[in-house]
Amino acid sequence: MNIYKEQINLTSHGGTPSFFNITDSVKEAIKKSKIQNGICVVVSPHTTCSVFFEEFVHDYTEDGDEFLQVDLNNVLQKIIPDNVAQGQYNYPGEKHYEAVESWPNAEDYLPNGDRSALFNCDAHLKSTLLGSSQILEVDEGKLGVGKTGYVYFVDFDRTRSRSRKCRVIILGE
């Protein structure tokens, strides 16, 4: 049994959720791993991001999002509206602001001390619902999905552009 790892580096755009089709990168990692049979785990280490398995569709909105991505977000919005003001959700609370402000790298989380950078409660809840990882099969050296199966990474955080990483871990023989 062998293990192979790779990192996919992504930059979210902010404003709206950032969706990334990472299927080619995942397939490339499997190829490089030389693993023929096993599992491929795709994980986000960030708490506002998810990895999910979905059909690739050929229509895009003006924002560049695929139709199924927009439909997914519209559905989630019904119960988790965008966090645009303090008090809309319990989070973020006063003690959390104070804790983050005390961190040595506070500027990374609260640029220019602007507390609205933590108005991302919706992103945390959406990513919890969807899950932060996806587990797929590696079958005869290939990603075990059908013709229409693709792997997506999403950062639901709309507050600003962020550097994100996605980890691919392949276990098998």
Added chain:
Amino acid sequence: MNIYKEQINLTSHGGTPSFFNITDSVKEAIKKSKIQNGICVVVSPHTTCSVFFEEFVHDYTEDGDEFLQVDLNNVLQKIIPDNVAQGQYNYPGEKHYEAVESWPNAEDYLPNGDRSALFNCDAHLKSTLLGSSQILEVDEGKLGVGKTGYVYFVDFDRTRSRSRKCRVIILGE
């Protein structure tokens, strides 16, 4: 460390979501694998299907669905109603129809060229929310769940009957 794989073949009935209790098949695969300790990954390679872990209940609706399955679908319907008409969701869009119509096996996706066969946006979104896989423990040669824990496969696609496969991958020693 060893790896063992098995495929469960299923046929969805269309009309409503198709639920399958696959617990016995998963337990049989673990037995055949002779693996004593590790993990059991149950994966759908289809983008309208999910694998989930739930209690087995003893009451059925007239359609043959277990009560918790119907309750689950009722809850999902609140935010993801059945896709019964064009324009209800963004998906399916014109370019996607054209792409699918250009595939050599277009008939598999659009029988008789009927575009309503792609009115399954609800199924895509429901399966994304629930997730396409389930990871369970293998403990002393057995599925590591309690007395009431069962494994289900669901195809949310209501548009027609489909042949579906579910992959079981066991890793351990």
Added chain:
Amino acid sequence: MNIYKEQINLTSHGGTPSFFNITDSVKEAIKKSKIQNGICVVVSPHTTCSVFFEEFVHDYTEDGDEFLQVDLNNVLQKIIPDNVAQGQYNYPGEKHYEAVESWPNAEDYLPNGDRSALFNCDAHLKSTLLGSSQILEVDEGKLGVGKTGYVYFVDFDRTRSRSRKCRVIILGE
């Protein structure tokens, strides 16, 4: 490739969903495993419980729940309200009551024969939506998450206090 397992024992409080920050226990298990690279699978064998990945926040409600936990439950309540009366959901049905009442350990599920102990349909559905497991990376002997990433176990069952177990399985080398 090696495998290491550990069990985290928890006691839910009933009344409201019980959330547990199990991050330290998971990190301790990774340390004990001596595994440097691989995956860490955290699984609930119970059908009303979930394992999820979320930010740790520093504000608590009067009930002792973290703000993001309460926000998560509020969001889920919109589509899955507390099961407080018979007939609100299909589950629990008559045949299921009869089956549970016939089990040798029926008292564990229906203390004092009180059928309202099965008014936990909401808990079953919430845990199905969130998923019963979480898969994380083990990277250079450490849990592969960022500064703000934590692992939580939740029992959504509000009917009474229960003994719960959470399984941690680490695979790697």
